[in-house]
Amino acid sequence: MNNPSARIYLDTQRVISEISPLIFGGFAEHMGRCVYEGIYDPSSPHADAHGLRKDVLAALREIGYTVMRYPGGNFVSGYRWLDGVGPKESRPRRREMAWKSIETNRFGTDEFMHFAREIDTEPMLAVNLGTGTIQEAADLVEYCNAPTGSYYSDLRAKNGHAEPYGVKYWCLGNEMDGPWQIGHLEAHDYGRKALEAAKLMRLQDSQVKLIACGSSNDHMPTYPEWDRTVLEHVYEQVDYLSLHYYVGNRNNNASDYLASAVIFENQLDTLAATLRYVKSKLRSKREVYLSWDEWNIWYKNMEMNGDWQEAPHLIEEVYNLEDALVVAQWLSVFLRRADVLKVACIAQIVNIIAPLLTTKTQVLKQSIFYPLMLFSRNARGHSLDVLVESPKYPTSYNEQPLLDVSASHDPATGKGAVFIVNRSQNQSLETEVVWQSGTPARITAIHQMSGTDLKAANSFEHPEVLTSKALPVVPVQAGKAKLTLPPLSFTAVVTSS
Ligand code: AHR
Secondary structure, eight states: OOOOEEEEEEETTOEEEEOOGGGSEEEOOSSTTSTBTTTBOTTSTTBOTTSBBHHHHHHHHHHTOSEEEESOSGGGGGOOGGGGSSOGGGSOOEEETTTTEEEOOSSOHHHHHHHHHHTTOEEEEEEOOSSOOHHHHHHHHHHHHSOSSSHHHHHHHHTTOOSOOOOOEEEESSOTTOTTSTTOOOHHHHHHHHHHHHHHHHHHOTTOEEEEOOOSOTTSTTTTHHHHHHHHHHTTTOSEEEEEEEEOOTTOOHHHHTTTHHHHHHHHHHHHHHHHHHHHHTTOOOOOEEEEEEEEEOOSOOOOOOTTBSSOOOOOOOOBHHHHHHHHHHHHHHHHTTTTEEEEEEEOSBSSSSSEEEOSSOEEEOTTHHHHHHHHHHOOSEEEOOEEEOOEEEEBTEEEESEEEEEEEOTTTOEEEEEEEEOOSSOOEEEEEEEEEOOOSEEEEEEEEEOSOTTOBOOSSSTTSSOOEEEOOOOOBTTEEEEEEOSSEEEEEEEEO
């Protein structure tokens, strides 16, 4: 029997939206071994003069994170930012309540700003709206962004940083809808507090972009009513509404798991509609967008009790082939909803549910590293409205196409990219890519990741079980190119005009 066939139609005029580069962001929390032993470990043979892990920095640069959220997460809702600045020897050692760990405060705001510069990423700071006050939130904006000549800006200068950092992106708390959150609030109370924090923070720096807490996930009993209520308070003062979601193959049902894009699209649709509703209700002229500032796969390792240790091993999830195929789809959903999704941060970047795992001497690239890196490096310019003809397969979310596709085209550089997941567990698909307009001169690269074992994963002993391989490029003839897409594969086709 011949392989079944599929067709992908691209038209560089059929544009969904400009892709915000900030959708390729990461998140670093003071949790487990993300900061300590991940980013920062002065005792590692790979540490630089600042204690940053050079091998980790190199791998983070390879991904090319465009924005980095810090310092939490649940951690931020009990964090006193003043603990983390000034001479290290006088910083307090505290019991950290979100993860029941010991926080040494050896790494704080100034160290994070240095780290962000090292990996050339835009910093995005979260303020504590759990135990913290709106005054402390505004003081942190002053510390980071005000020119010297006032108390907190002079403190920054005293700590060795005379020039303001100019931090643009600020999260107004974290997951404040969750009963687990330190200082959790009802929607109405959070909306009022976030509004007042926003006003004060903007008085410190009128240029800041603010992100209000949306629902922690779509299973919350208050979803999406929380989002509507909060937006009705803060709509005129914020730039983004956050959403979070962690997916997992909890029932070990690969067909459904590989169709997870449906869940991600539903969540975006609901919140895009909520934004529209509130905008209309308030007769507002303002556009507020979405920031998916925690997203990833998390269900295998649920160890969240730090037992009052420094840098405990918490939620060090190991990622396999099926996880990488889900991450690739998630990023494709980001492109397909580029009209409303403008910021996204994978949670997290090292050790904690992350593309990278470390030992004292090694760094391991997990399976999900590769799709993240391929999207981040290649998807720029316009997101294209792709037409896909593909065989379908049954799932709990009705029939879904075997191929999940997104595409980008940058008119400024002429570079294009097509991202394709073949969800089939046994069928290779002969696929024709058809350019209806904007045919590229050539395909410059084809990167592919595939395998036969859904559960295969990289390990320190076998680090290259799953990587992306460069395939021989195929010609573009009469506006068409032919690809063979193996089952359980992710392919990124890069073109130039
Ligand atoms: O990323 C791990 C945790 O998940 C974050 O601290 C929290 O915001 C979310 O519930």
